[in-house]
Amino acid sequence: MxxxxxxxxxxxxxxxxxxxxxxxxxxxxxxxxxxxxxxxxxxxxxxxxxxxxxxxxxxxxxxxxxxxxxxxxxxxxxxxxxxxxxxxxxxxxxxxxxxxxxxxxxxxxxxxxxxxxxxxxxRPVKIEAIARQYITGSMWRAYADGEREFCGIRLPDGLQKNQKLPELLITPSTKGILEGVPGVPAVDDVNISRGDIDRHFAAFNFSSRDDVDRYETLLRQGFELISARLAELDQIFVDTKFEFGYVTDRAGEEKLIYMDEVGTPDSSRIWDGPAWRDGRVLENSKEGFRQVLLQHFPDPDILLNKDRMPERQALARDNALPTEVLMELSRTYTGIAEKIxxxxxxxxxxxxxxxxxxxxxxxxxxx
CATH class of the missing domain: 3.30.200.20 (Phosphorylase Kinase; domain 1)
Known part of the structure; x- marks a missing residue:
């Protein structure tokens, strides 16, 4: 077989x-x-x-x-x-x-x-709950272009790429398109502030304003638990995305829960500790595959520019990647799963x- x-x-x-x-x-x-x-x-x-x-x-x-x-x-x-x-x-x-x-x-x-x-x-909360411990990826690209405010949080000047942030940042974005929310563009995956969520908690599917505090607490606690376990394995928990929702238990009590997936190479960046101390970023997450794609194709702007989506879809449809690219990714996923x-x-x-x-x-x- x-x-x-x-x-x-x-x-x-x-x-x-x-x-x-x-x-x-x-x-x-x-x-x-x-x-x-x-x-x-x-x-x-x-x-x-x-x-x-x-x-x-x-x-x-x-x-x-x-x-x-x-x-x-x-x-x-x-x-x-x-x-x-x-x-x-x-x-x-x-x-x-x-x-x-x-x-x-x-x-x-x-x-x-x-x-x-x-x-x-x-019943899903309409928020991609994102927590960041290091400045990298899209946040770094925006910061390098001069942006300093992210989801209502102002960052200081002088940060370097892949630097650990002064504190864990919560930078949520919308999940799906929300119509009629003042100050929130009706597009998917747009950054929002804590103030936006507090003012319009019901539009984001929260049952109460107190649950906005609850979701942030669960996000921080979940991040810290995963980060501590990965540190024991000499791995660095860089950033992640959680999703939340509501269910009802047998007794009829509504409760806020974690849903979708958590702490995986698809939803998080995980860096190898030994490589990091050696001055290198070695990804134990899907981010490594993204970097391979950016290097594999001659015009990486196709992958980064949302206005070129038809060209991007054609790249994915018409190009079979080398088998070793997928096997290396397999080793990344199964390796970090076995470590954890x-x-x-x-x-x-x-x-x-x-x-x-x-x-x-x-x-x-x-x-």
Whole structure:
């Protein structure tokens, strides 16, 4: 069996019983279960949710997204071997520790397979919760161009590229397009200030203004927990994106939770400690792949300029990347997952068949 066969490239065509269209994102696909299957699983498995709560099966793929495009490799490699299992394993590890330390729960109720989560439907907060400990990436590019205010926070002059910031910065942006919010442009992924969120907390889907404080606290606590664990592994937690939402438990209590993924190479920058002390930035995250793409193509502006999106999409569609690029990325993802969790990432020989088997035999969700 070839490596391409072990890659979970397509994850929206599984015969999972559902009455709604499958929602397929860049990396994950979501199958909403029907009311009868949701109620049955809640009763059988004892999930801490209301008896009529909507549940979903979330299946991760090995697809690789960068610069808002999906990339592929030579020889029919439409993903990165082990990437999906690595991302899920890392998120599972952090979500479990957040819960153990009394921070907050997540949307995950069950983990039937390394590529699969059973989740409770959440009401998402419409914020990309971003925390930065170092000045790099887009923030550095804006700073180098003379910008000093970020999300209502003013930075001093004289900072150097990749320097540790004086304090952890929270620089949120919008998740989705918000219409009719004064001072907030109606475009996706636009920077917002704490003042914007406080003034219009309901527009961002917060239940109360106090929950704005709560989300910031959970973001800081989550960042600090991950940063401390990575420091034990001689890794540096540079910056990250969290997402939050609301769910209701069995007792009818609404609670703010972590959702999507946390502390992964897709949602965070992680630098290697030994290389950093040697004066080099060695990425243990997707940022390394972005840098490879910028060096691989002769006109990197296509990847950085949003006005050239049609050209960018054509690059991704028409160019198969060298196999070694994807294999090096595989080593990055599986390597950092094994460091964090202490367990190997095992590649499935036929991921779709495995998922169908476990969801059919143990959960009766196939057909």
């Amino acid at each position: 070839s490596l391409a066969d072990q890659v979970m490239a397509v994850n929206n065509n599984l015969p999972i019983r559902t009455e709604e269209p499958v929602h397929s994102g860049k990396v994950r696909s979501v199958y909403w279960l029907n009311a009868a299957d949701s109620a049955r699983l809640i009763a059988e498995r004892g999930y801490d949710v209301p008896a009529d709560a909507p549940l979903a099966i979330m299946v991760i793929s090995d697809r690789i997204s960068a610069f808002d495009c999906i990339w592929h490799g030579e020889g029919g490699m439409h993903g990165v071997p082990g990437k999906g299992a690595a991302l899920n394993a890392i998120s599972n590890y952090w979500f479990q520790r957040f819960r153990q330390q009394g921070l907050a729960d997540s949307h995950i109720l069950d983990i039937p397979h390394p590529l699969v989560w059973i989740v409770q439907k959440a 969790t202490g367990h190997p990432v095992v590649l499935a020989s036929n991921p779709q068949a495995e998922i169908i088997d476990v969801l059919g035999k143990r959960y009766d969700l196939i057909g």
